[in-house]
Amino acid sequence: MPxxxxxxxxxxxxxxxxxxxxxxxxxxxxxxxxxARRAGVxxxxxxxxxxxxxxxxxxxxxxxxxxxxxxxxxxxxGARAPRARLEAVIRASFQGGQFQGDVxxxxxxxxxxxxxxxxxxxxxTVYQKRLRSNLLHDLRPLLGVRADxxxxxxxxxxxxxxxxxxxxxxxxxxxxxxxxxxAALDNMIGAGA
Amino acid sequence: MPxxxxxxxxxxxxxxxxxxxxxxxxxxxxxxxxxARRAGVxxxxxxxxxxxxxxxxxxxxxxxxxxxxxxxxxxxxGARAPRARLEAVIRASFQGGQFQGDVxxxxxxxxxxxxxxxxxxxxxTVYQKRLRSNLLHDLRPLLGVRADxxxxxxxxxxxxxxxxxxxxxxxxxxxxxxxxxxAALDNMIGAGA
Amino acid sequence: MPxxxxxxxxxxxxxxxxxxxxxxxxxxxxxxxxxARRAGVxxxxxxxxxxxxxxxxxxxxxxxxxxxxxxxxxxxxGARAPRARLEAVIRASFQGGQFQGDVxxxxxxxxxxxxxxxxxxxxxTVYQKRLRSNLLHDLRPLLGVRADxxxxxxxxxxxxxxxxxxxxxxxxxxxxxxxxxxAALDNMIGAGA
Amino acid sequence: MPxxxxxxxxxxxxxxxxxxxxxxxxxxxxxxxxxARRAGVxxxxxxxxxxxxxxxxxxxxxxxxxxxxxxxxxxxxGARAPRARLEAVIRASFQGGQFQGDVxxxxxxxxxxxxxxxxxxxxxTVYQKRLRSNLLHDLRPLLGVRADxxxxxxxxxxxxxxxxxxxxxxxxxxxxxxxxxxAALDNMIGAGA
DNA sequence: AATGAATGAGGATTCATTCAT
DNA sequence: GATGAATGAATCCTCATTCAT
Numbered sequence: 001m002p003x004x005x006x007x008x009x010x011x012x013x014x015x016x017x018x019x020x021x022x023x024x025x026x027x028x029x030x031x032x033x034x035x036a037r038r039a040g041v042x043x044x045x046x047x048x049x050x051x052x053x054x055x056x057x058x059x060x061x062x063x064x065x066x067x068x069x070x071x072x073x074x075x076x077x078g079a080r081a082p083r084a085r086l087e088a089v090i091r092a093s094f095q096g097g098q099f100q101g102d103v104x105x106x107x108x109x110x111x112x113x114x115x116x117x118x119x120x121x122x123x124x125t126v127y128q129k130r131l132r133s134n135l136l137h138d139l140r141p142l143l144g145v146r147a148d149x150x151x152x153x154x155x156x157x158x159x160x161x162x163x164x165x166x167x168x169x170x171x172x173x174x175x176x177x178x179x180x181x182x183a184a185l186d187n188m189i190g191a192g193a
Numbered sequence: 194m195p196x197x198x199x200x201x202x203x204x205x206x207x208x209x210x211x212x213x214x215x216x217x218x219x220x221x222x223x224x225x226x227x228x229a230r231r232a233g234v235x236x237x238x239x240x241x242x243x244x245x246x247x248x249x250x251x252x253x254x255x256x257x258x259x260x261x262x263x264x265x266x267x268x269x270x271g272a273r274a275p276r277a278r279l280e281a282v283i284r285a286s287f288q289g290g291q292f293q294g295d296v297x298x299x300x301x302x303x304x305x306x307x308x309x310x311x312x313x314x315x316x317x318t319v320y321q322k323r324l325r326s327n328l329l330h331d332l333r334p335l336l337g338v339r340a341d342x343x344x345x346x347x348x349x350x351x352x353x354x355x356x357x358x359x360x361x362x363x364x365x366x367x368x369x370x371x372x373x374x375x376a377a378l379d380n381m382i383g384a385g386a
Numbered sequence: 387m388p389x390x391x392x393x394x395x396x397x398x399x400x401x402x403x404x405x406x407x408x409x410x411x412x413x414x415x416x417x418x419x420x421x422a423r424r425a426g427v428x429x430x431x432x433x434x435x436x437x438x439x440x441x442x443x444x445x446x447x448x449x450x451x452x453x454x455x456x457x458x459x460x461x462x463x464g465a466r467a468p469r470a471r472l473e474a475v476i477r478a479s480f481q482g483g484q485f486q487g488d489v490x491x492x493x494x495x496x497x498x499x500x501x502x503x504x505x506x507x508x509x510x511t512v513y514q515k516r517l518r519s520n521l522l523h524d525l526r527p528l529l530g531v532r533a534d535x536x537x538x539x540x541x542x543x544x545x546x547x548x549x550x551x552x553x554x555x556x557x558x559x560x561x562x563x564x565x566x567x568x569a570a571l572d573n574m575i576g577a578g579a
Numbered sequence: 580m581p582x583x584x585x586x587x588x589x590x591x592x593x594x595x596x597x598x599x600x601x602x603x604x605x606x607x608x609x610x611x612x613x614x615a616r617r618a619g620v621x622x623x624x625x626x627x628x629x630x631x632x633x634x635x636x637x638x639x640x641x642x643x644x645x646x647x648x649x650x651x652x653x654x655x656x657g658a659r660a661p662r663a664r665l666e667a668v669i670r671a672s673f674q675g676g677q678f679q680g681d682v683x684x685x686x687x688x689x690x691x692x693x694x695x696x697x698x699x700x701x702x703x704t705v706y707q708k709r710l711r712s713n714l715l716h717d718l719r720p721l722l723g724v725r726a727d728x729x730x731x732x733x734x735x736x737x738x739x740x741x742x743x744x745x746x747x748x749x750x751x752x753x754x755x756x757x758x759x760x761x762a763a764l765d766n767m768i769g770a771g772a
Numbered sequence: 773a774a775t776g777a778a779t780g781a782g783g784a785t786t787c788a789t790t791c792a793t
Numbered sequence: 794g795a796t797g798a799a800t801g802a803a804t805c806c807t808c809a810t811t812c813a814t
Contacts (some may be wrong), residue, residue: 003798026308042800111356112305115219153373160353167307180346187380235775412694428796455727498691503606539759546739549690566732573766581775621779
């Protein structure tokens with residue numbers, strides 16, 4: 001019997017290393033060797049498990065999106081009222097796991113990748129649809145027909161705060177960002193009165 | 194006899210070609226040869242005029258920022274009241290010259306470049322500062338101490354709408370985007386009442 | 387409990403898989419992994435049994451030559467007269483086992499391998515010597531001193547028909563090929579009259 | 580004005596180097612770097628002019644076929660009678676330029692390449708058709724309906740002599756090979772009487 | 773002013789081979 | 794007996810950049 005069960009370990013390590021490297025480089029101009037070295041394996045092994053470089057990137061993207069989805073689910077677990085649920089969704093975007101240097105940088109780069117990579121675009125579209133649907137679900141009871149516009153605006157605002165966070169040198173301030181989105185949300189609700 | 198005065202023409206053509214190519218590729222993964230070919234010159238000439246590839250990119254970035262600055266200036270020319278001036282600044286971001294496929298794509302890519310290129314970051318910072326100062330100047334009379342927060346939020350919203358526009362396949366709808374930012378602005382003003 | 391006696395089975399499977407893969411690829415550019423996969427084992431096992439890739443190829447070559455030798459022996463079993471024996475030798479080259487897509491393709495590739503691999507060359511030389519000696523043995527009584535020339539020509543003709551068969555897309559027509567060689571043979575005999 | 584007109588020179592040198600290297604290696608397992616080094620240029624330049632490795636090989640193949648076609652044309656120039664023309668065609672195959680170590684080795688390898696490369700197959704098909712048509716044109720007056728069979732056999736014989744020449748260590752004996760084909764031809768003619 | 777020629781450096785990818793289990 | 798794990802070495806190919814003309 002050979003050494004068994006390394007595959008999931010290596011894959012996870014490589015995905016983690018990919019996000020770290022993208023964060024460090026601030027771009028997708030990262031070599032497979034750099035990723036592999038950081039993961040402590042040879043570049044050949046990275047290819048062995050992922051096939052091609054793009055697959056590594058996509059796996060990293062999927063990893064981030066999965067983490068985000070889990071954060072949203074967790075946040076929604078205890079929330080019932082629309083306003084509370086919206087706050088949960090918004091806060092999830094700016095929480096620990098998601099809103100830190102490397103991950104935010106990776107996000108921004110995935111946005112770029114989505115412009116020329118169909119699979120990347122598909123993944124991003126899934127995220128966008130889910131966010132939109134989450135927001136709409138609880139905006140409707142509060143805003144009625146204005147919910148659609150509001151969802152678009154809030155989603156754009158979240159993305160905008162991400163992009164700006166990516167430019168900051170230090171780890172971004174998630175609490176402040178969440179506060180801003182919530183303020184915009186409350187403005188919308190208030191304006192409807 | 195040598196052709197005189199070609200330099201500005203060539204430079205402009207190369208800058209234009211750079212933006213076009215970035216738009217086409219959806220990333221900065223564009224070769225000097227591709228840019229040169231599109232500009233109708235040899236890649237050697239591109240180097241002759243710009244020195245290195247990064248300089249070409251920076252020139253393109255500068256070109257876009259200059260165009261944006263001009264649009265803002267033009268918009269502000271006829272506006273006096275704070276609300277009118279804010280609308281002018283916001284509309285400038287989503288007007289013809291700025292808010293079209295290639296240019297938006299270039300923008301997004303420059304955001305990425307700013308993460309690892311100091312000169313690019315500097316250029317982007319200039320833009321951000323100017324936008325912030327423009328917004329603040331007219332938000333203060335309307336919102337007082339809440340102006341800072343409002344400026345941050347509006348700026349992020351503008352960026353967010355750009356990023357989302359970059360993902361759309363067709364030329365983005367500038368009017369709709371501007372409307373959203375203005376709605377957010379009016380919500381802020383209304384909430385302050 | 388360890389399976390006993392697997393070795394010959396695995397070796398045979400790998401040899402068979404090698405010939406099939408060479409036929410499929412139309413060249414020796416076949417990886418050990420491909421061969422192993424087709425044989426239903428790991429590439430490590432292929433190395434375990436054969437040591438190195440070249441050994442696998444040589445074993446495949448030996449397998450083909452052995453099969454050919456057996457076909458010749460079988461053909462000669464019932465033949466007595468020189469002309470009949472020659473026909474048997476010639477037909478053996480174009481019979482079922484030898485003259486089919488994969489095998490012919492492998493043959494051609496072994497000719498190439500013989501140009502840079504000494505062991506391959508040695509194997510091929512054995513085949514050539516044996517064919518030559520077979521032909522000569524029965525050409526001498528019929529053609530006397532012209533037998534040497536005739537043997538060379540017939541051997542070359544056989545090889546030439548193989549090479550041309552290798553290029554055809556479908557399984558080659560062994561009967562037609564044999565007929566051509568026999569016609570050439572009869573022309574030689576006839577010319578001697 | 581840059582240094583001009585190097586392209587055809589480099590291309591020719593690379594084609595020549597390719598044939599030499601294939602001859603030396605006895606296979607197509609030749610790296611672009613080896614070819615380039617022998618041609619006295621960088622491997623990058625080889626790619627610059629030919630794009631990809633396969634194109635270099637195809638150019639070499641084309642070069643050989645062109646040389647062969649020229650030799651045939653030259654041989655046919657002075658020949659009128661069918662038998663004389665056939666002799667010219669046959670001799671052309673075994674003359675200086677065509678029938679020497681490297682070139683013959685390259686030939687054999689091109690036969691292999693034709694098994695998996697469509698463009699290579701196409702080139703080889705052109706050669707085969709031309710040879711067949713050349714032979715048929717002059718065999719018909721001599722052999723009538725038997726001309727087709729004869730052409731096939733002669734073509735196969737020529738190929739067979741090539742393949743065997745490729746295995747010999749020294750430069751092959753073209754005169755002897757030609758003599759053999761001519762003898763086969765005369766046997767055919769004689770048998771028809 | 774402009775470009776064809778040329779290359780060094782670097783990166784993705786493949787693969788035979790080894791090894792521990 | 795058998796294999797998953799792992800890698801070093803190679804190879805194709807790309808590209809920014811330089812230079813002579």
